[in-house]
Amino acid sequence: MTDVLDAYPQLLKGAWITVQLTLLGSALALVLALAFGLAGTARSAWVRALNRVYVEFFRGTATLVLMYWFFYALPLVGLRFTPMFAAVLSLGLNIGAYGAEVVRGSVRAVPRAQYEAAVALNLTPAQRMRRVILPQAVALMLPPFGNLVIELMKGSAIVSLITIGDLTFRAKQIQNSTGETLWTYVAILVLYFVIAQVLQLLVRLAERRVDRILGRRPGRARRRARAVAAEVGG
Template sequence: MTDWFGYLDLILQGAMVTVQLTVMGAVVALVMAFIAGLGRLSRFGAIRCWATAYIEFFRGTSGFVQLFFAYFVLPFAGLSLTPLQAGVLALGLNVGAYGAEVVRGAILSIGREQYEACTALNLGRWQGMRHVILPQALLVMLPAFGNYAIELLKATSIVSLISLADLTFQAQVVRSQTGSTLMPFTAILVIYFVLALIISWGVRSLERRMARGLDGVRV
């Protein structure tokens, strides 16, 4: 029994790595989603082309290959990353490409009258975007962002392939040491599910809070 508690502690250590990877990856994804999503709406053709190229490349190539490229190929270009850094970069850029289309679609979904009201109030393009359009668009984005955050959480399991000691990696270690597959994989199944529930609860809570304050944003 003591041995099993030790193995469970090992899995919980992997859970902490998974949480760290998910949070850091989500930050990178969120930043890239807004940069590329707003870039797709830019008046400048070069920015639109860059944003489109980024989105299509990361949506059109395998996440596994992107991870391996970040960890195994970038060192040949003089950029050596730790497994955690490679995982954050690959997952963040990949999920950010999908999130960028959410940002673009949410902004385009805001009624034309809101833009006309910004003009009537003599708000500049970015003033109107910041104070009027984005607060409303964020409420539209949140459900999709929540889904992508959960997808990112589940996708963290691929970092075990580059020997990062996340949940899946630690479960494999326990399996190899004990010969049991039931305990380690049942444990990580439950942990992934609980983490996904926490993300869903957080997004729904944020959505309710934003919805309550939205009436004060519309003009």
């Protein structure tokens, strides 16, 4: 155990890489989720078809396979990515597909009366979405998005397979050099748990802030968010 504790600088470096992967992958996933999620609510059948193609393809494809494809297969046809770029792209595309369904479900969960009130105020479709629908939908998106960010963080453990020195990669190095298997993996288990709890705390703070801005009771917002998550999961 002492050898593992002495190697804490390596673990901290690995944890920082894991945090970077989580932040960058989440940012990409958020952009994709908003773009394709809103596409799923469009009137045009062609635009909705884009949503279905993206969601069904990337939700049905393993992140590890995507990662191998970007890092090992595409260089054979002349497209080369750095390990970090390949990892972020794979994680973002996969989680973004799940996030797109969260966005679509949240927008549709906004009460119909809100749409009708926006129409009565003579707002354009873009104004209705930006000023009325999206602010309310965001409150429903945050809890499921928080879960997806944590899933992305945990899924980043596989990036060690494409030579990225994340937390899992550092743990394997420490295990090989010290021979300590039990305490090495206890240490990274604790670190992954701590990172997940920090992410969860940040999401809850964001939820409370949005609830205050919208004048909603937190309990009611969470119940509606759980209903959206159940609809998306179904």
